[in-house]
Amino acid sequence: MKIRSHLKNYKIMLTKRIIPCLDIKNERTVKGVNFINLIDAGDPVELAKYYSESGADELVFLDITATKEKRKTLLNLVERIAKNINIPFTVGGGISSEEDVLSLLQSGADKVSVNSSAVKNPELINQLSKKFGSQCIVVAIDAKQIKGRWKVYLVGGRVPTEINLFDWAAEVEKRGAGEILFTSMNNDGMKNGFANKALAKLSGLVKIPIIASGGAGSMQDFADTFLEGKADAALAASVFHFNKIEISKLKVFLKLKQLEIRT
Amino acid sequence: MKIAIIDYGSGNIRSVQFALDRVGVQSVLSNDFIEIEKADKVILPGVGEASSAMTQLKDHGLNELIPSLTQPILGICLGMQLMCECTEEGDTDCMGIFPIKVEEFKTDLKIPQIGWNNISKLKTRLFNNLDENEYVYFVHSYFVPLSNYTIAQTTYHESFSAAIRKDNFYACQFHPEKSSEAGLQILKNFINL
Numbered sequence: 001m002k003i004r005s006h007l008k009n010y011k012i013m014l015t016k017r018i019i020p021c022l023d024i025k026n027e028r029t030v031k032g033v034n035f036i037n038l039i040d041a042g043d044p045v046e047l048a049k050y051y052s053e054s055g056a057d058e059l060v061f062l063d064i065t066a067t068k069e070k071r072k073t074l075l076n077l078v079e080r081i082a083k084n085i086n087i088p089f090t091v092g093g094g095i096s097s098e099e100d101v102l103s104l105l106q107s108g109a110d111k112v113s114v115n116s117s118a119v120k121n122p123e124l125i126n127q128l129s130k131k132f133g134s135q136c137i138v139v140a141i142d143a144k145q146i147k148g149r150w151k152v153y154l155v156g157g158r159v160p161t162e163i164n165l166f167d168w169a170a171e172v173e174k175r176g177a178g179e180i181l182f183t184s185m186n187n188d189g190m191k192n193g194f195a196n197k198a199l200a201k202l203s204g205l206v207k208i209p210i211i212a213s214g215g216a217g218s219m220q221d222f223a224d225t226f227l228e229g230k231a232d233a234a235l236a237a238s239v240f241h242f243n244k245i246e247i248s249k250l251k252v253f254l255k256l257k258q259l260e261i262r263t
Numbered sequence: 264m265k266i267a268i269i270d271y272g273s274g275n276i277r278s279v280q281f282a283l284d285r286v287g288v289q290s291v292l293s294n295d296f297i298e299i300e301k302a303d304k305v306i307l308p309g310v311g312e313a314s315s316a317m318t319q320l321k322d323h324g325l326n327e328l329i330p331s332l333t334q335p336i337l338g339i340c341l342g343m344q345l346m347c348e349c350t351e352e353g354d355t356d357c358m359g360i361f362p363i364k365v366e367e368f369k370t371d372l373k374i375p376q377i378g379w380n381n382i383s384k385l386k387t388r389l390f391n392n393l394d395e396n397e398y399v400y401f402v403h404s405y406f407v408p409l410s411n412y413t414i415a416q417t418t419y420h421e422s423f424s425a426a427i428r429k430d431n432f433y434a435c436q437f438h439p440e441k442s443s444e445a446g447l448q449i450l451k452n453f454i455n456l
Contacts, residue, residue, distance in 0.1 A: 013418055014372075015379045015398065052443070057379055083281050088400060088441045105275040110310075110441065133311035133341075135375050135402040136275070178375055178402075209373045232373055262379040262398040 015260045016226045017057035017233035018247055019211065020240040022047055024093070025065045027077055029241065042241065045080050051240070052085035055247045057262060059085065060113065060181070060235060063093030064156060071100075075107045082108020090138055096124065098131055105132065113138040113181060116154040119161065119168070122175060129176030138211075139177040141168060143198075144185040150198055157185050165198065166205055173206040180206065181235065183213040191217025191239070199229030211235050219245060219253045226259055264454065266290035267302035269329070269342075271319045276308045279339065282440035286451050294323045304454060305332055307434075309341030310402070313365075314353030316341055330360050335456045338434035343427065344405060346434050352405050360432050361412055365405050370420035375404040382425040382437070386414040389426065389433055391452045397445045399425070399437040407436060 022029045022044050029044045048059055061081070063074050071094075078091055091104050092113030101112050118125050118139055129137045142153045143165040150165035169180055182202060184195030194215045203210050209232035212225045216236035225231045239245045254261045268279050270292040283290045290306075293299055307329060309316055320326045329336070329346075338346045345357045350365035357365070368374050381396040401417070407424040409416060415426035415435070426435040433453065439446035 013380050014376060014401075017378050079277075082278055083284070086282055086285065086441060086443055086447060088402075088438070106277060108275065108277045108281060110275055110278065130312065131315070134404070135377065136310060179377060207374050209375070209377050232378070 013260055015057070015262045016231075016254065017211075018055075018222070018250060018261075019058045019060055019233050019235040020047075020051045020056050020247070021060040021062065021213070021235045021237045022241075023237060024061055024063045024074070024077065027073055030064070044077060045084055047241065048081045048089070049084045051247065052087050055251055055263065056087060058087055058233070059089040061089060061091045061093075062113070063091070065093075071103075075103055078104060078107040078109050092138070092140055096121075098127060101128055101132055101136075105136065111136040111138050111178070113140045115140040115142065116159075118172065119152060119154055119163065122171065125172055125175035125177055129178070134176050134178035134208075137177055138179045138181050139172040140181040140183065141165060141172075142183045142185055145195075145198070153185060157183075157188075166201065169202055169206055173208050177208060179209045179211060179232075181211040181213055184215060187215030188213070189238075190215055193217065193221045194225040194229055194231070194234065196225055196229035199225060199231050203230035203232075209233065216245075219250050222250060223254055223257045223259065226254070227257070264288055264304070265302045266304045266306065266454070267299045268292050268306045268308060269299060269325060270294050271316070271323055271325055275310060279306055279308045279440045282447060282450055283454075286447055286454065288454055294325060296324070296328055299328065300332070303334055304456070305329075305334060305336045306453075307336060307338040307342035307345070308440075309339060309343075309345060311341060312353065313341060313344060313350045313357070313405070314355040316345060317355050317357060320345065320358075326358055330358050333431055335431050335433065335453065337453050338432070339440070340403060340436060340438055343407060343434035343436055346432060347407060350405055361407075361410075361427055361429055361434075363407055363410055363412065363427070365407055367405050368420060372420050375402055376419045377402050379442075380417050380419060380437075382415045382417050384413075384416050387428055387433075388456060389428070389435075389449060389452050390415060391455075392448055393445060399439070399442040399445055399449075401425075401437045403436060
């Protein structure tokens, strides 16, 4: 019986993805603890190269100071990153139009992530996925559980809404999102594990892949989010930036847990 | 060595160029007939939606040019699917280089397939110096079924073509330009065909 279940698992060889996230401010990498108290964690291009070479499956860059004036410097940075790495990467932050997406893709980004702008104008998801294909449209959702209810937050977790996480996830899928990047604000920065209950519910609810974000503190947290949270990918920042977890070791650890992992 | 990357306004084609830079080969992005015809090798990239991509190819007359080319050509991802007869995506007629119908995944698994999956039963020089079951990066919701043209296969719900070949036309469903060292090796192999 054991062999049979092993073979069954082997049918799905698509691997679980490990994704370092680089928050960018003024062309530098920063990481917030619960979205406040930013600490400088290095040069984005150097970090991107390092992660690409050490076995990261993808990278995500979130420009947290995405104002109009900063746009050009972001595009230059994206181009420098694209020249230096050969794994896929997603860019997010302040994206609200087809032009924004086009210029990022032309600079070398593979996917874009939209957040607040999609909540304010859900039709944007339809437009972008029609024009560029679902595969490059990631919808990022920041949500917080208050008295048992998951509510969506905007503007980097600063502005609460009355929108229910699960309703919104179902809607973004229907509108053409290719992936959902779900950050639990309750877990983010706490290094105490991902929001696996909510993640498992999301994963059962939508057909598109779910990227788990917020709460990574140990290697076991990653195993748990894949096994219990049913996540397709796990994203983390500071545990990687400050070398608390090495990606190569993490991948060996996850393989020992019988997870499909690229090593 | 001149490599032309066909530029028909589809998605991220710079990453293909950056990858070629990394293997030390100069390339041009072009939709110019003469430039494409005189190139030693041609790459047809593509991300996005099939019917709009086909319209963009037609707008430039590239749907007529591409099947007539005689040098080695590599279609990538949507570029591969556009080389087939037709696709279920938007019920689109494609270029018909390969007499194959592109199908939509019908499965309980997550769609699109996004991420690293392994490729096996590798054939042709395109896969020189690659190990069986090497991991490469896929992003797609539609797939090219197995056929006599299959030169690499992968499994997601069912087995399908990870790469196909007919004469000078090569095509892969995965993104070699995003597939780390394995992907760079495949691009090198293509350049050395």
